[in-house]
Amino acid sequence: MDEPDPQWTGRGARPGRKPVRPExxxxxxxxxxxxxxxxxxxxxxxxxxxxxxxxxxxxxxxxxxxxxxxxxxxxxxxxxxxxxxxxxxxxxxxxxxxxxxxxxxxxxxxxxxxxxxxxxxxxxxxxxxxxxxxxxxxxxxxxxxxxxxxxxxxAVIAAVATAAAGAALFTWLAPLSGKDEPAARDTPARAASPYDDSAFEQDVTHPDGTVVKTGTEFTKIWRIRNTGTIPWRGRYLTRLNDTPCRAPKRVEIRAVQPGESVDIAVRVHASDSPGRCKIYWKMTDEAGTQLLSSKKPIFLDVVVGRTE
CATH class of the missing domain: 1.10.3380 (Sec63 N-terminal domain-like fold)
Structure with missing residues (x-):
């Protein structure tokens, strides 16, 4: 969910040489x-x-x-x-x-x-x-x-083993020497640093380009996965822009464990006039601070048509 940038326009690749497949x-x-x-x-x-x-x-x-x-x-x-x-x-x-x-x-x-x-x-x-x-x-x-x-x-294990060869060999041989050496202490492996991450999985309802009738209400649902190692608690999807379609400023995201997917629903009221409705949303904490800054926003993108 990155912030919008000038290259993210949906107009296709910029002109230039055709990419070459690697060998x-x-x-x-x-x-x-x-x-x-x-x-x-x-x-x-x-x-x-x-x-x-x-x-x-x-x-x-x-x-x-x-x-x-x-x-x-x-x-x-x-x-x-x-x-x-x-x-x-x-x-x-x-x-x-x-x-x-x-x-x-x-x-x-x-x-x-x-x-x-x-x-x-x-x-x-x-x-x-x-x-x-x-x-x-x-x-x-x-x-x-x-x-x-x-x-x-x-290769990584070998490199670490080489750097610690003297200490490791001494620890192994000490019990065999008969000397009263202090017992070797188990050193727990250092855990990888926790990190926060997400992946957009799908539009559950109203995929991009869906036509909705003017003045009607509908529910947009996205599915997102917690691909990091930090549980999500106290998080929200917060709207970034205003459009003729009306939607809440933010919606709460239930608690999500690492590796788990969550469906996030927001109720939207279509505009009274025909046109395109594109609303961007970003994950934030309760104070409104944006999270996962390297991710693009998720968005709703529908076409509002006249009622027949």
Missing amino acids: PGAGPVAALAYRLWELKAEAGDPSFAEMATRMGAAASKSSLAAAARGQVLPTWETTWEFVRVLAVDRLSQDPEEARREWRAHWERAASAVVCSETTEGRTDHDETRAGHIEAEVRSAEHPARRARSPLTRP
């Missing part, structure tokens, strides 16, 4: 991008601008385009939004099966990036980036999945 043999990130291109072609080859606007991807046009270039590993969220609007919404694939399949593709690419940057040497910037990638790989969409399928990163 699948150029590396794991390029292979992931090549798969995304194949999916895009299968779904009718919509433009990135169309995917980010009319099709409702919760990622910017530039982020979607960068994911398909295969030069830098996209975040899992961007990858999933690329896949969701094409595989699930347009091609009607099963959401859970699609998520599992593409999460596996993404994790293979992410693992290769982390291993490569660990073994080849990194700048401080690379170190931070690799750490972020590793944290994202280790965090699954739902806590139960983390318990079932812990991920291993051999």
Whole structure:
């Protein structure tokens, strides 16, 4: 749910050279991008601008385009939004099966990036980036999945083991030496930093372009998933703009646990005159402070027609 920006206009891609598909043999990130291109072609080859606007991807046009270039590993969220609007919404694939399949593709690419940057040497910037990638790989969409399928990163483990080899060897050999050494203390693994995130899943009612009669009331429902690790409590959808259609200033979002989806409903009164009605909404706390600033707003976009 990003703030609106000048590029997010829905007018299609800017003129220029036609994007070139990456070679699948150029590396794991390029292979992931090549798969995304194949999916895009299968779904009718919509433009990135169309995917980010009319099709409702919760990622910017530039982020979607960068994911398909295969030069830098996209975040899992961007990858999933690329896949969701094409595989699930347009091609009607099963959401859970699609998520599992593409999460596996993404994790293979992410693992290769982390291993490569660990073994080849990194700048401080690379170190931070690799750490972020590793944290994202280790965090699954739902806590139960983390318990079932812990991920291993051999190269990262090897690097840590090398740095601590002396201490680890001493701890292992001390009980065998017969000396009264202090018992080794178990050091709990440091948990990944909690983070707040969301993903737009679908318009449950009144998808973009729906025609409603003048002067009538209708209920718009969106479905959003908590893809972070922080439970949502005391949150609202707050309206950002005014239109001839009337709607509450804000609506409450029930408590949502990580990995859980929520349907958010708002009652809207259509304008008395024909026209287009587009209302933007942003997640906020009770004080009105906007949350998830990197996300686009969700929106209602209907056409108000005359009553026959």
